Amino acid sequence: MVITRALIIDDQDSLLNSLRIFFELRGWEVTTASTGREGLKKARTLQPSLVILDLRLPDMDGQEILERLRHEMPATQVIVVTAFQDMDNTIRCIKLGAFDFIHKPIDIDELETALNRFSNVSKAQGAKPPIEAPLHSVSCEDSPYIVGKSQAMKDVFKKIAMVSDSRVTVLIQGESGTGKELVARAIHYQGAYRSHPFMVVDCSILVDTLTESQLFGYEKGAFTGAEMMRKGTLESAGEGTIFFDEIGELPLRLQSKLLRFLHEKGYTRVGGTQPMHSEARIIAATNRNLEQMASEGRMRTDLFYRLQVVTIYMPPLRDRRSDIPLLASSLLEKIGHKLRVPIKSLTNGAMQELESYSWPGNVRQLENTLTKAAVLTKSSVLDKEDIIHANAHIDRSSPEKGGVDKTLAEVEKEHILRVLNAKEGHLGQACRTLGISRPTLRSKLKQYGVNQT
Ligand SMILES: Nc1ncnc2c1ncn2[C@@H]1O[C@H](COP(=O)(O)OP(=O)(O)OP(=O)(O)O)[C@@H](O)[C@H]1O
Ligand SMILES: [Mg+2]
Known part of the structure; x- marks a missing residue:
């Protein structure tokens, strides 16, 4: 086995080419394959030390390929390429023995880090690539959705x-x-x-x-x-x-x-x-x-x-700011579904504001700020001002800071939205907690500009 021989399996030609260049520049021998079957065949003949495997291939399930690679050639390590939404898949791949994973679209720094880790582990094992026993595969539908690429x-x-x-x-x-x-x-x-x-x-x-x-x-x-x-x-x-x-x-x-x-x-x-x-x-x-x-x-x-x-x-959110863009878009989607408001997007300025803030309340505060901004803003795009306004509101209204400078109407609105949020947008349950009738809740939500279907 040549320690620096890599096999890249992906069905996207442009990606194969960029990855080939990336590896060749670092002195690797590179072979590529654009289907699962071709990839497996080449892996068996070449016995590469590293395989970069896209999980979504036209002809075969990426997890199956990973399983076969780990089973047939345990000395070959596999870095899987996953979509960030696929937390379940990613965890399953680690259990199947994937060495590491990187997200698509591929961030060069992320790939570089994974590759350095591979080289260090190989070196530490006397140029013998690490052999990790594959763990069991599990499937899981109820798993919560955790976002992060840091x-x-x-x-x-x-x-x-x-x-x-x-x-x-x-x-x-x-x-x-x-x-x-x-x-x-x-x-x-x-x-x-x-x-x-x-x-x-x-x-x-x-x-x-x-x-x-x-x-x-x-x-x-x-x-x-x-x-x-x-x-x-x-x-x-x-x-x-x-x-x-x-x-x-x-x-x-x-x-x-x-x-x-x-x-x-x-x-x-x-x-x-x-x-x-x-x-x-x-x-x-x-x-x-x-x-x-x-x-x-x-x-x-x-x-x-x-x-x-x-x-x-x-880790606190301020120490992993690279997660903020992913978190923001997935939280906005979640908020849209939960509160049944149209899913909003963010301007570059708004994103910069989110990325530069210190988030003492971490992801929960980010979620609250985005919820507030999504509800208060009529436009489908949130800009920097919307974020600043919503965040200032959250900061002031956090229990530690008292929030004694608000009108009764503001407090009522905030409380209703908080309850609705906690009840996952379920009107009946929210009404029971709030002790008001469904028509009353509906008319209040209409007043706040929250669309109820
Ligand atoms: N990585 C993440 N991806 C998606 N959502 C997240 C992530 N981290 C936190 N959240 C969301 O942020 C909120 C707070 O998360 P959670 O309740 O798990 O935090 P916690 O650490 O238990 O907070 P506390 O100490 O206040 O109880 C939840 O709504 C959760 O869904
Ligand atoms: Mg908790």
Whole structure:
């Protein structure tokens, strides 16, 4: 095998040519193929050290080609070319043993980074290309949609692929709004136990006793009002996943109980003595510095170590600005569907504004700003001013900043849109939460310029 021999499989001639030039300039021997079948044939004869594989080919499914390549020639590494919308596909490809992935349209810097990584790994292995056992392939329809093309997000995707089929405990750390819950859901829904429940325990909003009985269940008569036995989350989750959101807020007494569960999978219902058992997988998230909390005695050190068997760090948006254009367009699409408003696009100026802002509230703030701009702007294109205006509004209206300078009508409108957003655009559910009738909601939305079909 020639270490610097690459095979490029893609059905787009122009792309094949550019990639050929890219590789040849860096001293590689290059062969190209424009169909899957031709690619497989050439790979078998040439045994290249690297294959660049477009997943969308006219004659064969790219994943199948990847699977065959990894099976027949494990020393050949494959970098797959995917569309950024295909997060599920990408994770599946990593599980099948793809070395890396790059997005289409191809960004040269991204390709260069992947190639450097390939060279470093090959060198580190004494010029012997790395051999990684292919993992299982899974299909998943319910997986949440995570967007990102920065190196930091690629690393997150890879970690999701690595941990999703196992039952290992995962700790997701990162600032508020960076996508921690989204990642927890992806781990669950990409995994082998995805048909089991995914349950969320928000440690920040429940009072001590309620959390305990919610988590572990209770026996009849355990406390006033416990008129019958109730199953807890650990029992209801079965072999599914329990996501402990804001784990840093879990009271110390419950931390010991959770630790015992993590060690032995055992627990007892509140007011009960019978030992219970659960196979539920635990994923926890926090935006706090748990290590510091542990050193201050607010978090059990042993629980902290037990939780962080695998840690996924979600980088703040300001540290991965290259994700902003993709996030903005996919969020605008999501917002359009959710609120049933026409999907808006962005001027260059608007995009620059988004890319230069610091986003202290991360992706959630970006989503809120775009929602506000999409609703407030009549035109189908959002410009810089629309973004600045919407963002200023969000900044002022964030709970930390009080928002005491608004009229009642403004507060009402914001609240209605927030509820509608939370209910995924479902009018009936929004009406129930708001305590108003459907015609009233409709007329208010009309007043705000939100089209309802
Ligand atoms: N990479 C991403 N691609 C698409 N949407 C994202 C991404 N990251 C975050 N979001 C969206 O941003 C919002 C916040 O994400 P999420 O709730 O997962 O963040 P979080 O880290 O759990 O925040 P918090 O700490 O405030 O609970 C959600 O609406 C989510 O869909
Ligand atoms: Mg969250």
